[in-house]
Amino acid sequence: MTATSPSARTESMTPAGSQGAAGPRRTRLRLPFSAWHLLLAPLSLLFAVPLIWLLLSSVMSDAEINRFPAALWPARIDLGGYGYVLGNAMFPRWFANSLIVSTVAVASNLLLGALGGYAFARMRFAGSRVLLVLMLATMVIPFQLTMIPTFLVMKRLGLIDTLGALIVPSLVTPFAVFLLRQFFLSLPRELEEAAWIDGCSRLRVLFLVVLPLSRPALSTVAVLTFLTTWNDLTWPLIAINHDTQYTLQLGLTTFQGQHHTRWSAVMAGNVITVLPVLLAFLFAQKSFIQSITNSGLKG
Template sequence: MTATAAPPYAAPTVAAGLPGPQRRRRRLPFSPWHLLLVPLALVFAVPLIWLLLSSVMSNAEINRFPPALWPSHIDLGGYRYVLGNAMFPRWFANSLIVSVATVVGNLVLGTLGGYAFARMRFTGSKLLLGLMMATMAIPFQLTMIPTFLVMKQLGLIDTLGALIVPSLVTPFAVFLLRQFFLSLPRELEEAAWIDGCSRLRVLWQIVLPLSRPALSTVAVLTFLSTWNDLTWPLIAINHEPQYTLQLGLTTFQGQHHTQWAAVMAGNVITVLPVLLAFLGAQKAFIRSITSSGLKG
């Protein structure tokens, strides 16, 4: 009986093309989406670049036609004019006070309202939530006059209180925090209730530490809208000592002559806190947006 010959050993064939590590080295070092996002980001950055370049030009260079795309020399006259204005530090402080007070009010009252709508069931809660959300569709131009009359009855016109009180809590803050609270698992709170914690203690020690992304988002968006607001301060404030930055910058523009270098320099100083606030909370902002649709 003859033994059958074993099949010859077949050496592994090399697949066509380059091996895995070399193929990976030939790939782009970044996501292909960057080829679209980088040019798009540059388009959005053009106004900021133009603002920065114009702030170091002279008035004659800014008003020249055709306009200069690059300053012939660095001229800091606009910054000297703005910082030399005696009222500018006061306007900056007013904007900071109004913005910080509004952010704190939205964080505190928005958290309480959002948690109540998310976890507590009471008579008319759904109706009240629907009415609150419906106010988000009402443009500010329709509520401007009633708000002015209420502030006048309270004696707050031409004070910083007229800028703070109407924005202490917004439907957007309550709604955003409610949606985030709904995404948190109830089991964490129920375990704390079994241990004897009250609702406020559960909110402070359990819910709020997990809600930092949503709180950061509310803080940044509230700060942006309040810091850049011009319409309401233009109506509620009449005297320069109570001006905010946005309202004070309008004084550099006259009917016959405009200090464009000062306007540009003032806008650069005004934009800096906004950029720093957004960059500081960027990661938390992205985490809030990505987790807002999740359910625990």
């Protein structure tokens, strides 16, 4: 019997057509980005089309905007719409009114929403579940059903035609309380118990321990409240009559006349109106996504 060498035995065990360890290996193509970006990039561009069209229209002349078919690109940069808007004597006042109303609404929702959310998350009292359900049920009631009672309440308080009529109904929203409650539930209780052992009260625990850990949720509430209040038109249209109390959205409607509308000014005004909201969302985007993710971990 002839002895078989180890090398020959190894070669006989290697499948036909396969290459040895020293042979060339096939490398996989690695993209510098996720494959999902190939789908998300066109979708994001699709959603950005209205904003791009708004920006391009704001630097067109009225003749180009009213032309049919509509011009897709301005023949030349025309800043007449921006000049008309910024030259309006009431525009700075409208901008300041919107900023005041939105800032107060954001601050009050952060404070009152945090207090209410922490109470529902950590404190158990008689009827707390029922009260939470009733509060959440108000989120499904359309504004058209509540605007007349709200108007009557504001009239009784003497706030009609003042900024107070816009601020008071927005002091706290059920969504802010619910979102912060969900985020507080995701935080470990051990941190709060350690603070209680050190002699902290519930309010000190909330402000010194819980809220510093809840910056993503607070950023989300701030951005969404600012966006909702800044863009609101229906309620200011009902509660405000004098042009000195107009918000920015309500003031922009004065650029649209019954027989003639200066569309370049309308587009320029909308660009100026959208810019603060867009910047606020871009700065808080990371915290916004983190908050939505964490607040759904525990119910």
